[in-house]
Amino acid sequence: MTETSTKYNSKNTEIKWYQYWLEHKLFKSVPDTREPFTIVIPPPNVTGVLHMGHILNNTIQDILIRRARMQGKNACWVPGTDHASIATEAKVVNKLAEEGIDKHSVSREEFMDHAWDWTHKHGGIILEQLKKLGASCDWDRTKFTLDKDLSESVIKVFIDLYNKGLIYRGIRMVNWDTKAKTAVSDEEVEYKDEKSKLYYVKYKIVDMNEYITIATTRPETILGDTAVCVHPDDSRYKHLHGKQVIIPLINREVPIIIDDYIDIEFGTGALKVTPAHDENDYRLGEKHNLQSFNVFNDNGTMSKEALLYENIDRFEVRKIITDDLDKAGNLVKIEDYTNRVGYSQRTQVPIEPKLSMQWFLKMQDIVKPAIEKVNDETINFSPKRFVNTYNHWMENIRDWNISRQLWWGHQIPAYYISGTNDFVVAENIETALKLAREKNKNNNLTINDLKQDEDVLDTWFSSWLWPISVFDGIRFPENEEIKYYYPTNVLATGHDIIFFWVARMIIAGYEFRNEFPFKNVYFTGMVRDEQRRKMSKQLGNSPDPLHLIDEYGADGVRFGMMLCSPAGGDLLYSDSLPEQGRNFLNKIWNAYRLTQSREVDDEIKQPEHSKIALDWFNEKFNEQIAKLDELYDTFKLSEALMLVYKLFKDEFSSWLLEIVKPDYQKPIDRKTFTRLNEYFEQLLQILHPFMPFITEELWHQLRKRNAGESIMISNMPKPKPFHSKIINNFDVAKDIITQIRTVRKEKNISYKTKFKLFYSDNTNSFNSELQSVIIRLCGIENFSKTDIKPEGATHFVVKKTEFFIPLGTLIDTDAEIKRLKEELNYAQGFLNSVLKKLSNERFVKNAPADVIEKETMKQADAEAKIKALEEQILNLNS
RNA sequence: GAUCCUUUAGCUCAGUUGGUUUAGAGCGCUUGCUUGACAGGCAAGAGGUCGGCGGUUCAAAUCCGCCAAGGAUCACCA
Structure with missing residues (x-):
């Protein structure tokens, strides 16, 4: 470069x-x-x-x-x-x-x-x-997470929780991932709406010439049915209470059970019960002492227990069994149906509910401090609304299945002695042996008698x-x-x-x-x-x-991502975001070039407009970094970046630099140059967290630095007291300058053409100190107060001060009147809204004094402005 | 189905305990500006009855109720 x-x-x-x-x-x-x-x-x-x-x-x-x-x-x-x-x-x-x-x-x-x-x-x-x-x-x-120290921590925690009685082993219906061949936690299941079918299948009643029809979305699980369930009050089926039915194709006799869990309205009101493959059926099975057949292998194919279709995939079997049921005369009808199917977040295969032995962590008690400390704001969430989501989950929490049927991870530190239910939990096999000998009161046990649990712990458990x-x-x-x-x-x-x-x-x-x-x-x-x-x-x-x-620079990408990223809100990415970032980098780069482009002359005096502008910027900067700290502290990072962006681009580059810029190819005075560099350096510092690279580069270009020095360890500017009055005064100057620029644009007057500017100020409210700044930016050849309103001039009003720019023949009186009338209209509308309040007795009686005072001041300002505008219009008409 | 959130300019969002101008920003849009730091730029401008209806209040984008649309989380009936 x-x-x-x-x-x-x-x-x-x-x-x-x-x-x-x-x-x-x-x-x-x-x-x-x-x-x-x-x-x-x-x-x-x-x-x-x-x-x-x-x-x-x-x-x-x-x-x-x-x-x-x-x-x-x-x-x-x-x-x-x-x-x-x-x-x-x-x-x-x-x-x-x-x-x-x-x-x-x-x-x-x-x-x-x-x-x-x-x-x-x-x-x-x-x-x-x-x-x-x-x-x-x-x-x-x-x-x-698999480093030695971290692994040991995980094992230590497991043992600790086990010894506290918070970890237990048990047979549960788990979410089985048939591709990864492991159980996954409830949180790892994503439900999707799916268009599927509802199959109506009739089962013959034993010893009767009658059938009962059930509805199912999963006909392949019929092979695992061990009951049909009906509601006790369902009159359609009262005569079938106590009967047996025959499962089609495999001819297994199973009971009709009665339970008010059944929704009479749904399907046929009769439910096939498959305790091994459905959570609710499992509960029914336990309650009614039903048999349980696991008809699936771990990979999702049919098992031996299914009796049919062994080793064929569950979805393949769905088609085959539908045909077979049809042929056997048991298929009544098929309807379209939309239901929600759980998918494994990791492998995206449909989850198969499966009964299996797993390790669980009891959650009910250990969540208590976690709930309390988020709700009393010991821990602060940004944005706050996520506390609701958090509470909802925490208060309905279920035990955490922490075992996974995998090898890659932390192997569960449980050692089985004989069979599956006799085990000890220890950090290594030597300690396990000691514990096992104590537990079984058998000193003849050896390491070979112990077998560590094959499974690993959930990654989140580390x-x-x-x-x-x-x-x-x-x-x-x-x-x-x-x-x-x-x-x-x-x-x-x-x-x-x-x-x-x-x-x-x-x-x-x-x-x-x-x-x-x-x-x-x-x-x-x-x-x-x-x-x-x-x-x-x-x-x-x-x-x-x-x-x-590569394309926009890391700084540019960071800028783009942060500018439109409200906390918790989605970020809608488009290439225009990093592009904006890159453009801003270029702006910073060129602002730097400008500040360094002129020869510095110790002899020339600092122009008044430069001093005024620098003094103003000092106040503005302090005002803004106080706001910046507030935004950081409340984690409003997008707004923080926006503030820094505008401070640099608008206030520093567009206002300050334009004012202090010396004439073409002229040198700059020492005082201004030094102060500019000071401010530039501070701006780089507040920009640094967002755009670390360019700020480091320019920070080094700005001054000679020692080896190892860096902006990233420099002292961040701290907010200092500032004078709002100086800022407000300067805002008036900005207003006037904008008005003049508008005049130039509307009248199509080139920036090279100089003109005179007069003001009439009966209220003495115009701060003439700012004249030099206005002259500097607006190509004014003469700026003076007048008591006589000039002829052939365009008018505008800022605050209570009237300004005139004599333009002779360029003036279009009608257009001028029209513009002034529009302004007058607005001012009158505003005044009316103020008067409406002030004339309301109850307002005057009830509102706090400072509010009334403000309204009174608004009234005075508006009236002064209206008066000035009316006079101008009158003059133009005469 | 339950709970929660959102609704302000074309887009993305700010807008404090109701009261500093009949609402702000960035982007986009319109218009003008090429010798001057930057066209990856500068300047000026247009654009909103604050989702709808009702209520509380001297005063509502802001508080309350109902409705509508969108979203999130959890649960789930075969």
């Missing part, structure tokens, strides 16, 4: 400064005497790649951490990844399958080797990608400890790091994982440290396309983030 280039080139700059930051270890944090500011990254899937959601989420975290660092806090952002049991195992299984290897033909150890190979090869790419975004994580702290375990606070609760960094300050994450993560981390925080894991939770929205569709691979509507960074 050359000094004279009119365009900012982000690419080289970004590589250079990220290198510099790493070299000088500027992201590194170690405990010291400063106040800590901690963020733990929501760990992405180790095999994942960066998508737009990550960009948004991590930009937010980087903004918060960079600001804290510049405020002098000891900022620590801990990066890392999670092992994503199901997703990663699926990928490894697929890879093995491609090589012709079946998972079950290799040992657990061999499989784990393959999985680690895969992880080392493909894992952590996402962290490298975050560096391109400018993420200022302390990379030396990078953690992985990530819920993340804010604690990354500082090793589970294994060593009193270590310096956990005591210094915990609790953390902010968690920034998508609202879609409020239950998976946020809620469970809060639970873990209180359970294991008796303290909240983070003070604030910032929920981001979803990134969608312009039609509000979610970004997805299938639609191909998601841009490649790295490509965007």
Whole structure:
């Protein structure tokens, strides 16, 4: 990039400064005497790649951490990844399958080797990608949920909860993923509306020449039926109470049971009962002591117990059995029907409800502090409305199925002694042996008599400890790091994982440290396309983030993502967003070029207009950064960025720079130059959290810096008292200037043509100090007060002051009158609304004094303005 | 089905405990401006009966009720 280039080139700059930051270890944090500011990254899937959601989420975290660092806090952002049991195992299984290897033909150890190979090869790419975004994580702290220390923490917690009696093992109806061949939690099931069929099938009654017809969406489960259920009050079936029916095709005799769970109105009012494959049927089965046949294999094909169609897929069987039922004369009819089908979030196959032995965590009691501390705002949610969602889930929480029938993950530390119900829980096999010998009072037991549970723990069972375990606070609760960094300050994450993560981390925080894991939770929205569709691979509507960074610069992308991203609200992405960011980068770059483009002359005196403008900007800046702090503190980051953007673009570039700019090729005075640079530097500082690269680049160009110095550890400007009066005065000048510009435009007068400006000020309200600024920006050759209203002049009124620009023949009197009349109209309308209030007795009686005073002042101002306008119109008419 | 949220300019959103001008911003749009930091720019401008109806109040985008549309979460009947 050359000094004279009119365009900012982000690419080289970004590589250079990220290198510099790493070299000088500027992201590194170690405990010291400063106040800590901690963020733990929501760990992405180790095999994942960066998508737009990550960009948004991590930009937010980087903004918060960079600001804290510049405020002098000891900022620590801990990066890392999670092992994503199901997703990663699926990928490894697929890879093995491609090589012709079946998972079950290799040992657990061999499989784990393959999985680690895969992880080392493909894992952590996402962290490298975050560096391109400018993420200022302390990379030396990078953690992985399967690291030794984190794994030990998970096992320790399992044992602890087991010993407290909160973890139990039991047969339950679980959500079975037939592709991953594991149970998944309720939260991992997505329901979708689906067009399906309702099949009406008749079952013969034993010893009667009669049939009972049931309706089902899943005819393949008929093979597992062990009863037909009717409502006790259903008159259609009263005569069948106590009878047996024959299951078609397999001719099994099962009872007709009676239960008021039945909805008489639905279908035929008769329900087939399949206790092994439906949650409600399971309950009926328990209540009525029914048999249970598991008609599916783990992979979703029919099992031996089905008696028919063994090893054929469940959806294939649905078609076959429909035909067979038809042939056998049992199919009555088929209707179209819409119902909701659960799909596995990970593999997108339909969930099969299945009875199986799983490990559960009792939730009822351990959620209590987590509910309380969110509701009393010990933990602050932004936006607040997510507290409702949180409460709803927490108050209806069900026990958490924490076991997964997988190998990739933390193997459950339970050791079976003999059979399946005799086991001990211990952190290793040696301790397990000791416990087993004690438990069975049998010192002859050896390690060979023990067999560890095959299953692993849910990935979230390790990530819920993340804010604690990354500082090793589970294994060593009193270590310096956990005591210094915990609790953390902010968690920034998508609202879609409020239950998976946020809620469970809060639970873990209180359970294991008796303290909240983070003070604030910032929920981001979803990134969608312009039609509000979610970004997805299938639609191909998601841009490649790295490509965007390449094209618009990381700073540009960060700007684009933040500008339109209200907390919790969805972000509708379009390329115009990073484009705006890139344009702004260019603006900053060129503003810098302007400030440095002139020779500095110590001899020339500072012009008055420059001094006035600089003084004004000083006040404006202080006013704005006070607002900025407020916006940060309430997590209104989009608004914070907008404020900085406007401050730089409008106030600094368009007003200040235009005023202090010396004439073409003339030098600039020393005083102005110095102050400009001071303000420029401060602007770079407040811009830095949002756009770290360009600000670092220009901060270094601005002055010679020592090796290792960086804007990212400079002191963030603090709000100072400011004078609103100076700001308000300047606003009047802006108003006048805008009016003059409008005159030029309407009359088509070139900016090169100079003209005279007069004002008539009976009320002495015009602050003539600002004359020099107006002259500077408006090409005025003479600006003076007059008592005689000039002929052939255009008019405007600002506040109570009338202004005249004599334009001689350029004046179109009729148009002038028309414009003034419109203005008069508005002023009169306004005055009326004020008078209406003031003439209302009850208003005058009830409203507070200051409100009435304001209204009275509005009245006076409006009347003065109307008077001025009326006079002008009168003059033009005469 | 239950609970909750949203509805303000063409689009995305601000708008504090009701009262500083008959509502603001960014983008988009319209018009004008090429020697001057930047056309990836500058300047000026148009555009809204604050979803609808009713109520409370001296005063409602703001509080309350009903209705309508959209969305979210949870649950789920075969």
